[in-house]
Amino acid sequence: MHIHVLGAAAGGGFPQWNCNCFNCDGLRKKTIKATKRTQSSICVSGDGINWVLFNTSPDILQQIQDFAPLQPGRAIRDSGIQAIVLIDAQIDHTTGLFMLREGQVKREIYCTDMVYEDLTSGNQILNILGHYCGINRHDVPIDGKTSFTIANVPNLKFTSVALKSAAPPYSPHRNDPKAGDTIGVLIEEISSGKKCWYSPGLGEIEPHLPELMNQADCIMVDGTFWTNTEMIDMGLMTKTARSIGHNPQSGEGGMIEKLNDFGQDKKVRKILIHINNTNPILREDSAERAVLNEHNIEVAYDGMDIIL
Numbered sequence: 001m002h003i004h005v006l007g008a009a010a011g012g013g014f015p016q017w018n019c020n021c022f023n024c025d026g027l028r029k030k031t032i033k034a035t036k037r038t039q040s041s042i043c044v045s046g047d048g049i050n051w052v053l054f055n056t057s058p059d060i061l062q063q064i065q066d067f068a069p070l071q072p073g074r075a076i077r078d079s080g081i082q083a084i085v086l087i088d089a090q091i092d093h094t095t096g097l098f099m100l101r102e103g104q105v106k107r108e109i110y111c112t113d114m115v116y117e118d119l120t121s122g123n124q125i126l127n128i129l130g131h132y133c134g135i136n137r138h139d140v141p142i143d144g145k146t147s148f149t150i151a152n153v154p155n156l157k158f159t160s161v162a163l164k165s166a167a168p169p170y171s172p173h174r175n176d177p178k179a180g181d182t183i184g185v186l187i188e189e190i191s192s193g194k195k196c197w198y199s200p201g202l203g204e205i206e207p208h209l210p211e212l213m214n215q216a217d218c219i220m221v222d223g224t225f226w227t228n229t230e231m232i233d234m235g236l237m238t239k240t241a242r243s244i245g246h247n248p249q250s251g252e253g254g255m256i257e258k259l260n261d262f263g264q265d266k267k268v269r270k271i272l273i274h275i276n277n278t279n280p281i282l283r284e285d286s287a288e289r290a291v292l293n294e295h296n297i298e299v300a301y302d303g304m305d306i307i308l
């Protein structure tokens with residue numbers, strides 16, 4: 001299985017257009033050891049030709065330009081992207097769909113009922129696409145048991161499950177979480193049996209998740225914030241990381257502690273993705289990055305290839 005990180009940053013990207021935090025300012029001025037990142041998305045293939053896009057970030061056009069396999073060039077209009085799986089309805093994961101409106105072939109969109117509802121009401125993007133390429137919407141099971149395959153994407157199988165995170169700020173039920181607002185997905189390559197767990201929005205590793213996560217050879221999880229109060233401490237927001245659906249890395253119950261439970265009986269890659277520009281782990285020589293290194297936790301970057 002080939003997993004390609006198209007974008008590793010959280011909403012806003014790194015650097016964020018209006019942000020002068022230590023990281024964003026330092027990246028612009030080249031005074032910190034870090035590289036720029038676009039907004040969170042991966043693509044996955046089981047044959048190297050046909051790809052599933054997970055989320056569609058506002059940076060999708062640049063991301064496609066930077067990854068040639070997504071343009072196989074078999075016809076006058078063509079794409080290696082056969083289908084799109086949306087793990088939530090957040091702006092940074094969906095608004096790139098506007099950029100993929102061209103063509104006569106309908107976009108194949110896989111999402112939950114809750115995400116479909118948000119993307120046809122609070123944010124009408126899927127309705128609007130109906131006036132351009134059109135979409136075929138496919139429901140995604142969220143019981144963590146029923147797996148599904150995607151037409152024209154050979155050799156891959158998917159099992160998704162509802163996660164505790166938060167619906168987007170624009171959602172009518174932002175403060176009233178519903179099953180299916182956010183999902184995690186176990187992606188399996190059928191021929192090799194290799195598996196990757198992907199959950200860029202993960203508020204908590206709830207008891208029903210280890211059963212799926214333990215199967216994975218590679219675990220890619222929410223790397224948004226280092227501390228629960230990161231945005232509050234920097235005067236950027238009044239909400240905690242957990243309250244907006246992102247379990248922080250450090251501290252009790254944090255991602256570092258939780259990830260320790262995985263990979264004890266086999267070698268597992270652990271990778272943080274959807275990293276907010278304020279997060280000190282973006283600085284390659286930071287003390288926080290050193291802590292991750294000690295725990296064999298990697299930090300995703302744009303262009304990262306994971307071959308399982």
Ligand code: MLT
Pocket residue numbers: 010011090091092201244245
């Ligand atoms: C999130 O991950 O919490 C959202 O993408 C935040 C946002 O849209 O600004």
Ligand code: MN
Pocket residue numbers: 010011090092093274
């Ligand atoms: Mn986000």
Ligand code: ZN
Pocket residue numbers: 015016019020021022023024025277278
């Ligand atoms: Zn910043």
